[in-house]
Amino acid sequence: MLANSLCEIGTIKIIHDDKMIAINKAFVKFIEELEKRVISYSDFMQYKEAYYDEWMTRMRKIFS
Numbered sequence: 001m002l003a004n005s006l007c008e009i010g011t012i013k014i015i016h017d018d019k020m021i022a023i024n025k026a027f028v029k030f031i032e033e034l035e036k037r038v039i040s041y042s043d044f045m046q047y048k049e050a051y052y053d054e055w056m057t058r059m060r061k062i063f064s
Contacts, residue, residue, distance in 0.1 A: 001052060002027055005059050022062045030055055 006023075034051065038044045044051070 001055060004052070005056055008056065009059055009063055019062060023059070026058050026062060027055075030058060 034044070
């Protein structure tokens with residue numbers, strides 16, 4: 001999910017430390033939240049697209 005989102009954002013800004021630190025913090029928080037919400041792998045797969053959209057919203061905020 002992280003790799004796909006970085007490709008979708010498609011900006012050179014990702015090489016700057018401030019962006020990478022922000023992405024790392026946001027991704028760790030996102031995964032921790034998913035761990036609390038997702039019960040099983042099949043549960044994750046059922047809502048995978050929605051989770052990805054939620055993650056992309058967070059990524060866009062970092063790069064805006």
